[in-house]
Amino acid sequence: MLRCKEEVSSLTKELVNIESIVNTDGEKEIGIELYNLISNFPYFIKNPSQVILSQTRNETIERYNVLAFVKGTKGTSNNTVILIGHMDTVGIDDFNHLSEIATRPDELVEEFKKEVLSPLVREHAESGEWMFGRGSLDMKSGLASNIYLLKYYSEHPEELDGNLVLVSECDEEDSSNGILSSLKDLKAWKEEHNFNYIGAINSDFVSPRYEGDENRYIYKGTVGKLLPSFFITGAETHVGSCFEGLDPNFLAAELTRHIDYNPDLCDEALGEIPAPPVSLKQMDLKPSYTVQTALSAYVYYNFFVHSWSPKDVLERLKVEATIAFQNALELYTERYKKYCEMSGEPYRETIWTPRVFTYEEMNDLLVDEHGEAYLSHMESFKKELLQDDSLDIRMYAARVVEEAWKWMPDKRPAMIVFYSSVYSPRIALSGETENERNLISALDEAVLAVQPEYEHPIVIRNFFPYISDMSFVALNDDEEGISAIIENNPSWGTKHYVNFQDIRDINVPIINIGPYGYDAHKKYERLEKKFSLEIVPNLTNEVIRRLIG
Structure with missing residues (x-):
C-alpha cells in the first residue's frame, strides 16, 4: 500500500482552493496552475514536451486541458493507461454568506459546525474524517489522486512496462468540450509515440445508492x-x-x-x-x-x-x-x-x-x-x-x-x-475484447488486494450512474445509432458538433475509481478521507500495476 493520504489531501486542498467554476475564468486559472505544478516535477523539467497546456478547440471562452505522460523504462511495451479527471466545478451560490470560503475546506467546516445541521452532516463535520468544500468530492480529490500517481511514476519510471497518461480536463460540468478537445491531443500522442491505449481510469465521485448503504462502489463503464x-x-x-x-x-x-x-x-x-x-x-x-x-x-x-x-x-x-x-x-x-x-x-x-x-x-x-x-x-x-x-x-x-x-x-x-443537447454515449464493459478482459481482471484483482485495508465493502458495478466524461473515450453505438443523433439534432453542425470519429480512434475501455462522499453539487459536499485520499489512489495503482507494471 502506498502511504499517500497526507500528500493527496494536500493536493486536494490546493486544487479546491482554486475557484474553477465551469464557464468562468477560473477554468483558465486552474489549468495554468496545474500545468505549472506538473511542469516543476523533476521528471518534467527534464522532459518538458511530455506535459502540455492545451486550449480547448472551437470555443470563444479561453480555458485549458492539462495533459502529461510518463514513459516507463522497465521494458519496451507501448501499452498505455490513461488517468482522467476534470478540474471544473459547479457554482457556489448555494453557500450564500459562506461563498467566500466555499473553496477553503478547513475554514468552511469550522463555520458549518456553528450552523443547524442534520444529524449525519453534524456527525461528519465533527469527526475530522470528512473534507468539505466545493469541488472536494466532485472531483478534485479524484484528480489529486491521479496527479499523485503521475508524480510517483515520474519518480519511478523503472516500475512501468508501458506508459501512463494524465488527462485533466475542463468543462465536464457543462458540455464536455474539454474531454472532446483532449481527444485530439491523445490521438496526436498515439501517432507520435506509438501509444497503444489499453485502459482508462476515471476518478469521478461515488455515493451511497440508498439510505444506510455502506458499500463503496467501483464502476465498469457508464450510463449513457x-x-x-x-x-x-x-x-x-x-x-x-x-x-x-x-x-x-x-x-x-x-x-x-x-x-x-x-x-x-x-x-x-x-x-x-x-x-x-x-x-x-x-x-x-x-x-x-x-x-x-x-x-x-x-x-x-x-x-x-x-x-x-x-x-x-x-x-x-x-x-x-x-x-x-x-x-x-x-x-x-x-x-x-x-x-x-x-x-x-x-x-x-x-x-x-x-x-x-x-x-x-x-x-x-x-x-x-x-x-x-x-x-x-x-x-x-x-x-x-x-x-x-x-x-x-x-x-x-x-x-x-x-x-x-x-x-x-x-x-x-x-x-x-x-x-437538443450533447449525447453522452453509454459504455458497457462486456469482456468482448482482450483490453476489456484485461481491465476487468485487473480491477477484480485490485479490489481483492486492497479490501483488507478498508472496513467497508468495495463493490464493483457495471454502469457509473451519473453523467461524466467517461462517455467520450469509447463508443458502443453503431453507425445507425450515431446517425439518429446527427439527423435528429437541429443544432448539429452549427451550434453543436461532436467528432465521433475522434472517440472511435481512441476507443479505450474505461472504469471509474473515485472518491466517496455525499452531497455533490450541494452546500454540504464532502468526502470521506480514508477511502478518497488513501484507498482510491491504491486501487488505481493496483490496476495500473496489473496492466503495465
Missing part, C-alpha cells in the same frame, strides 16, 4: 445520457372559445405525465437499471401574454440508457408520444362533452388525430415539399440565430424546429421529437 425533446403544436383559439382549439400545454402535460418517472422506460442491462426519465423543462413558446392559447409548447427529458441506442430511444418515444396524444384527445373529448351537457351548447366532433414525427422525418418531408428554397432558408436562419448569445443549445434547437414547422403544409396539431 440523452435529452429527447418535443416541439408540440396545438390549434390556437380565444380562451372564451377554448373548445374551438387545442392547447399545446394540455398535450405537453399529458406527455410528461406519461413519460416522467415511468419505469417502463428504464433500459435494464447486465442486471442493472438506470433512473427513469424525468422532465428538465416544460414551457410554451408564447412570447407574451394574450388571451389566445399558445401556438406551441416545448418540453425535454433526461433519459439514461444502458443498452438502447439513440435510434432505439426515438422509436420508443414515438410510440409513447402517440399514446399520450391519444390519451389527451380522449380526455379532451370527455371534458368537452361534459361541458356541452352542462352548458347546453351543441357538441361537435373533434377533428384531430395523433401525429408524431421525428425531426428527421419532418425535415425530409419539407425537403421533398419545398426543396432548395426550404434548405436555403433554414441555413440562413440557423446562421442568424447563432448571433443570439442568450440561446443555449437546447433553446437554439427548439427555435430551429419552430421555424421549420412554419413550412409544414399540414399544420394540424403534432408532436416533433428530436435531440
Whole structure:
C-alpha cells in the first residue's frame, strides 16, 4: 500500500482552493496552475514536451486541458493507461454568506459546525474524517489522486512496462468540450509515440445508492445520457372559445405525465437499471401574454440508457408520444362533452388525430415539399440565430424546429421529437475484447488486494450512474445509432458538433475509481478521507500495476 493520504489531501486542498467554476475564468486559472505544478516535477523539467497546456478547440471562452505522460523504462511495451479527471466545478451560490470560503475546506467546516445541521452532516463535520468544500468530492480529490500517481511514476519510471497518461480536463460540468478537445491531443500522442491505449481510469465521485448503504462502489463503464425533446403544436383559439382549439400545454402535460418517472422506460442491462426519465423543462413558446392559447409548447427529458441506442430511444418515444396524444384527445373529448351537457351548447366532433414525427422525418418531408428554397432558408436562419448569445443549445434547437414547422403544409396539431443537447454515449464493459478482459481482471484483482485495508465493502458495478466524461473515450453505438443523433439534432453542425470519429480512434475501455462522499453539487459536499485520499489512489495503482507494471 502506498502511504499517500497526507500528500493527496494536500493536493486536494490546493486544487479546491482554486475557484474553477465551469464557464468562468477560473477554468483558465486552474489549468495554468496545474500545468505549472506538473511542469516543476523533476521528471518534467527534464522532459518538458511530455506535459502540455492545451486550449480547448472551437470555443470563444479561453480555458485549458492539462495533459502529461510518463514513459516507463522497465521494458519496451507501448501499452498505455490513461488517468482522467476534470478540474471544473459547479457554482457556489448555494453557500450564500459562506461563498467566500466555499473553496477553503478547513475554514468552511469550522463555520458549518456553528450552523443547524442534520444529524449525519453534524456527525461528519465533527469527526475530522470528512473534507468539505466545493469541488472536494466532485472531483478534485479524484484528480489529486491521479496527479499523485503521475508524480510517483515520474519518480519511478523503472516500475512501468508501458506508459501512463494524465488527462485533466475542463468543462465536464457543462458540455464536455474539454474531454472532446483532449481527444485530439491523445490521438496526436498515439501517432507520435506509438501509444497503444489499453485502459482508462476515471476518478469521478461515488455515493451511497440508498439510505444506510455502506458499500463503496467501483464502476465498469457508464450510463449513457440523452435529452429527447418535443416541439408540440396545438390549434390556437380565444380562451372564451377554448373548445374551438387545442392547447399545446394540455398535450405537453399529458406527455410528461406519461413519460416522467415511468419505469417502463428504464433500459435494464447486465442486471442493472438506470433512473427513469424525468422532465428538465416544460414551457410554451408564447412570447407574451394574450388571451389566445399558445401556438406551441416545448418540453425535454433526461433519459439514461444502458443498452438502447439513440435510434432505439426515438422509436420508443414515438410510440409513447402517440399514446399520450391519444390519451389527451380522449380526455379532451370527455371534458368537452361534459361541458356541452352542462352548458347546453351543441357538441361537435373533434377533428384531430395523433401525429408524431421525428425531426428527421419532418425535415425530409419539407425537403421533398419545398426543396432548395426550404434548405436555403433554414441555413440562413440557423446562421442568424447563432448571433443570439442568450440561446443555449437546447433553446437554439427548439427555435430551429419552430421555424421549420412554419413550412409544414399540414399544420394540424403534432408532436416533433428530436435531440437538443450533447449525447453522452453509454459504455458497457462486456469482456468482448482482450483490453476489456484485461481491465476487468485487473480491477477484480485490485479490489481483492486492497479490501483488507478498508472496513467497508468495495463493490464493483457495471454502469457509473451519473453523467461524466467517461462517455467520450469509447463508443458502443453503431453507425445507425450515431446517425439518429446527427439527423435528429437541429443544432448539429452549427451550434453543436461532436467528432465521433475522434472517440472511435481512441476507443479505450474505461472504469471509474473515485472518491466517496455525499452531497455533490450541494452546500454540504464532502468526502470521506480514508477511502478518497488513501484507498482510491491504491486501487488505481493496483490496476495500473496489473496492466503495465
